[in-house]
Amino acid sequence: MPLDLPKPTEFAVPAFIFFVLLEMVYGWKTGRAKFEGKDSFVSLLMGVGSTVSGAITASIAFVVSYWVWENFAIFDLGHAPWVFALAFVLDDLAYYWIHRVGHRSRWMWAAHVIHHSSQHYNLTTALRQTWTGQFTPAFLFKWPILILGVEPAILFFCVGLNLIYQFWIHTEAIDRMPRWFEAVMNTPSHHRVHHANNPKYLDSNYAGVFIIWDKIFGTYVPEEKEEPCRYGLVRDLGTFNPLRVAFHEWWGIITDMWHAKGVRNKIMFLLAPPGWTPDGSRKTSDMIKAEWRERESRKAQQAEAAAPSPEQAV
Amino acid sequence: MDLGLTLGSLLAITILALIAAKLFPVSSGLDEGRVKRNLKRYEPDLEFGKTYVATGGKIALAEIINRPDVIGLTHLLGDRVVCRILTASDIKRVHRGRAKLAIELNDFTQPEISMVFPTDVAADAENLLNSISKPAETAHAA
Numbered sequence: 068m069p070l071d072l073p074k075p076t077e078f079a080v081p082a083f084i085f086f087v088l089l090e091m092v093y094g095w096k097t098g099r100a101k102f103e104g105k106d107s108f109v110s111l112l113m114g115v116g117s118t119v120s121g122a123i124t125a126s127i128a129f130v131v132s133y134w135v136w137e138n139f140a141i142f143d144l145g146h147a148p149w150v151f152a153l154a155f156v157l158d159d160l161a162y163y164w165i166h167r168v169g170h171r172s173r174w175m176w177a178a179h180v181i182h183h184s185s186q187h188y189n190l191t192t193a194l195r196q197t198w199t200g201q202f203t204p205a206f207l208f209k210w211p212i213l214i215l216g217v218e219p220a221i222l223f224f225c226v227g228l229n230l231i232y233q234f235w236i237h238t239e240a241i242d243r244m245p246r247w248f249e250a251v252m253n254t255p256s257h258h259r260v261h262h263a264n265n266p267k268y269l270d271s272n273y274a275g276v277f278i279i280w281d282k283i284f285g286t287y288v289p290e291e292k293e294e295p296c297r298y299g300l301v302r303d304l305g306t307f308n309p310l311r312v313a314f315h316e317w318w319g320i321i322t323d324m325w326h327a328k329g330v331r332n333k334i335m336f337l338l339a340p341p342g343w344t345p346d347g348s349r350k351t352s353d354m355i356k357a358e359w360r361e362r363e364s365r366k367a368q369q370a371e372a373a374a375p376s377p378e379q380a381v
Numbered sequence: 382m383d384l385g386l387t388l389g390s391l392l393a394i395t396i397l398a399l400i401a402a403k404l405f406p407v408s409s410g411l412d413e414g415r416v417k418r419n420l421k422r423y424e425p426d427l428e429f430g431k432t433y434v435a436t437g438g439k440i441a442l443a444e445i446i447n448r449p450d451v452i453g454l455t456h457l458l459g460d461r462v463v464c465r466i467l468t469a470s471d472i473k474r475v476h477r478g479r480a481k482l483a484i485e486l487n488d489f490t491q492p493e494i495s496m497v498f499p500t501d502v503a504a505d506a507e508n509l510l511n512s513i514s515k516p517a518e519t520a521h522a523a
Binding site for chain 2: 087092094103104106186187297302305308312318362
């Protein structure tokens with residue numbers, strides 16, 4: 068008999084609405100948070116759509132997860148509080164890798180891009196979620212937790228808590244948290260960097276709850292005052308139509324695969340990083356960063372050449 | 382999935398979006414400085430020349446000095462600017478009306494852009510568009 072645990076996100080919905088309203092009023096009064104009506108509507112609608120699409124496929128995810136756990140679990144970890152704590156940490160580690168691959172492989176990016184498609188960064192952005200996450204291999208990253216022996220109900224509960232944690236970090240209203248907190252936990256500052264499309268900040272800070280994963284795996288980039296975050300995609304969307312927002316990257320994959328020559332190129336359009344093309348006519352984030360580094364190095368050389376030599380200075 | 386919760390959420394998000402629109406009205410349109418600044422951010426290696434802002438301040442075209450085979454397009458979406466660098470292959474068709482220009486693009490999130498330019502720059506803006514769109518792709522709007 069599966070463990071019957073509450074769904075944390077359903078309980079959190081009224082709080083989400085309250086805090087979005089609070090941030091709006093705070094932003095209106097102080098100018099420290101910005102909204103736009105249509106953008107907010109689309110973000111929130113994507114959130115509702117995500118809940119609906121998740122609910123439609125929830126039973127499949129439930130059955131498959133229990134099948135894996137019942138047939139392949141190495142240990143019977145039970146339901147003790149330490150199992151919940153272990154599951155929460157392991158789920159966050161799995162989230163880090165899902166998220167990282169979600170930015171580095173177009174198949175998973177097609178689902179995740181929705182969350183990054185707003186040029187605003189506020190609490191509504193947190194709720195701008197995918198409708199198509201089930202059509203990616205993301206769930207495979209969670210299987211090791213089930214195979215270790217964590218019951219799926221506990222894992223689903225932790226996934227809900229993880230999502231709730233990530234809500235409050237989508238804001239410009241909070242500058243920095245205390246140093247010890249910034250060192251261990253994901254915070255608004257760290258996550259602003261993740262949502263920024265400045266070349267310097269691309270492909271960084273994938274953490275869900277604990278920023279330590281980025282520090283361990285080399286993807287941590289701190290927010291710098293001299294480089295204010297600019298939010299959105301490297302090629303922003305030109306629409307507020309929720310259907311086009313939800314499916315634009317999937318459509319891009321299908322059309323690219325259709326027109327691609329050879330099986331290798333077709334597969335690469337699905338698996339390679341977003342922006343990959345056989346002829347390099349579009350840019351991946353690595354290419355954008357390389358161009359940025361080149362510009363920065365040129366600027367530094369020019370500044371050095373323009374500066375007076377020590378002999379001239381005296 | 383609870384139907385009541387879903388319907389309640391839809392009502393709540395509509396109200397929140399209306400409040401956002403009221404508290405944060407979109408006041409400024411595109412001007413030359415904003416067009417160039419955003420295009421430069423989008424493609425830092427390009428040098429932008431003359432810009433043509435359409436009536437209403439939502440769409441603008443920009444000449445690119447160091448790449449005559451492409452032009453800049455900016456589109457004000459809400460209060461934010463969406464940039465594209467257009468090549469001939471990005472344009473499916475151009476419709477030219479009396480004062481209106483409409484471009485059909487190979488772009489899933491903005492398949493068509495319509496613009497009306499002030500009369501003093503309309504011819505120049507159309508010439509800029511002609512510089513990359515093939516005459517064969519032109520269709521006259523009814």
